Amino acid sequence: MCAIFGLIDYEHRLTTRAKEKILKVLSKECEVRGTDATGFAYNHNGHISIYKRPLPARKMHLHLPDEVYAIMGHTRMATQGSEKLNYNNHPFPGRAGNKNFALAHNGVLSNDKLLRKEKSLPESYIQTDSYIAVQLLESAGSLDFNSIKDMAENLIGSFVFTILDDSDGMYFVRGNNPLCIYKFHAHGFYLYASTKEILDRTLRRIGLSKAPKTEIKTMLGNILRIDANGNIERSEFYSYSDFARFYTFPRRTLHDGFQIEQLNEFAGCFGVDPCYVDLLYENGFTADEIEELLYEPEELMNYADVLEYEGLYF
Numbered sequence: 110m111c112a113i114f115g116l117i118d119y120e121h122r123l124t125t126r127a128k129e130k131i132l133k134v135l136s137k138e139c140e141v142r143g144t145d146a147t148g149f150a151y152n153h154n155g156h157i158s159i160y161k162r163p164l165p166a167r168k169m170h171l172h173l174p175d176e177v178y179a180i181m182g183h184t185r186m187a188t189q190g191s192e193k194l195n196y197n198n199h200p201f202p203g204r205a206g207n208k209n210f211a212l213a214h215n216g217v218l219s220n221d222k223l224l225r226k227e228k229s230l231p232e233s234y235i236q237t238d239s240y241i242a243v244q245l246l247e248s249a250g251s252l253d254f255n256s257i258k259d260m261a262e263n264l265i266g267s268f269v270f271t272i273l274d275d276s277d278g279m280y281f282v283r284g285n286n287p288l289c290i291y292k293f294h295a296h297g298f299y300l301y302a303s304t305k306e307i308l309d310r311t312l313r314r315i316g317l318s319k320a321p322k323t324e325i326k327t328m329l330g331n332i333l334r335i336d337a338n339g340n341i342e343r344s345e346f347y348s349y350s351d352f353a354r355f356y357t358f359p360r361r362t363l364h365d366g367f368q369i370e371q372l373n374e375f376a377g378c379f380g381v382d383p384c385y386v387d388l389l390y391e392n393g394f395t396a397d398e399i400e401e402l403l404y405e406p407e408e409l410m411n412y413a414d415v416l417e418y419e420g421l422y423f
Contacts, residue, residue, distance in 0.1 A: 110215075110400065111142055111143045111185050111186050111216075111303075112139035112142035112143055112172075112302065112303040112304075113183055113303055114136060114181075114307070115132075115181040115182050116131060116135075116179070116298060116301075117277075118126060118159070118178045119335070120121075120296075120298070121297070122297045123297075124233070125177070128173060128177070130315065132149070132182065133166075133199065134311050135182070135302060135311045137162060137166050138311045139166060139184040140167065140184055141307070142186065142215075142303060142304075142307075143185045144184065145185045145186055146162065146184070146195075146199070146364070147164055147183070147185070148161030148182065148185070148199050149169075149171055149180060149181070149200075150180070150202075150213070150273055151173065151179065152179055152276070152277050153174050153272060155275050156275065157210065159200055159211055161195060161198045163195060166258070177295075178277055178337065179273060179278075181200060181211065181271050181279065183198075183200055185198055188217055189236060189237055189238045190218050190237035191236070192212060194236070196234065196235050197236050197237045198237075199212075200213040200285040201213075201239065203243040205249060205250060205251055206250045206252065208252040209275040209277060210252055210275065211272070211273045212239075212243050212270060212271070213270065214239035214242060214268055214269070214270050216269060216285050217267055217397065218238040218239065218241060218242075218264055218266035219266045220237075220265040220419065221239075221240070221241035222261075227405065228245070228263075229250060230244045232354075238266070242268075242270060245259070246260055246272075252272070252274055253271050257342070258274070258345075260282075260343060261332070262346050262421075264284075266320050267273055267284060267397075267398050267401060269281070269283055270282040270287055272302075276336075276337060276360065277336070277337035278336050279335045280332065281301070281333040281335075282316030282332050282346075283327045283331040283332070284406065285329055286303070287303050287404045288301070288303060289305040289307075290325040290333075291308055291320070291323070292322060292324075292339075294323065295321055296320065299339070304379050305324075305338045324338055327411050329408060331345060332344040332346060333398055368397075368400075369390050372396065372399055373386050376403060379404070381403060385413045387407070389413065
């Protein structure tokens, strides 16, 4: 479980100091989802800069240059690839055609090694499963809706990706992990994070909880791009991988069983009957994936409905 977060100052109203303060608070709130490493990426005069360390967000000190308007961030709970080797941490740099970009991922991918062989992609010293997304985009030779759609449809696992390009465009690729985006029209900026709870706690801490805002809705299969002027474009993808896990049973561990017991205990806090936690678990969802879905009860129930319809619950 990791967190993605960031800020897009499309009307250039925020001072550099204000952006640093907002991101400091926001990244600290994201520690609830990962403290192994923290990273930031931003575009400055057409150059993508990445600052990341194997440290919790509270120990990071971000100093932005002036004239930086789009910043993406990530707090990591390491699952594959040691966080002590900083190149395993997010965001990751990439270049597709003539576009430089940075990519961050919340989730877990299971077919990265298989894809590397199938697509004849080069081996990498980066051990993190997420890096396969960078390689797929680079091999496509372009960064646009089509290449991102192809990338997403090749992946098996859970994900939300954010991709920042060198013209201050920010892509959001919504798989089955949570995402919340707020637009503050009066202030001219967007703020986003993995969950609504993280954003709302941040707004209370920075004194913007009562500021008028619009939540930009996303759902499974959506691709959004917010450009440098704050305009939104949308596209979609479909991946069979979202349902492939229904037909396989993962390797169980004592940790998984203990975690499921905990999820059953607090499922009611999200308005979810504990039986649906068991339903997803018995049909291939991991404990971590179920925890992600509890933050999005409607999506959890969509999966449960499909499982019950297919008659896979026994």
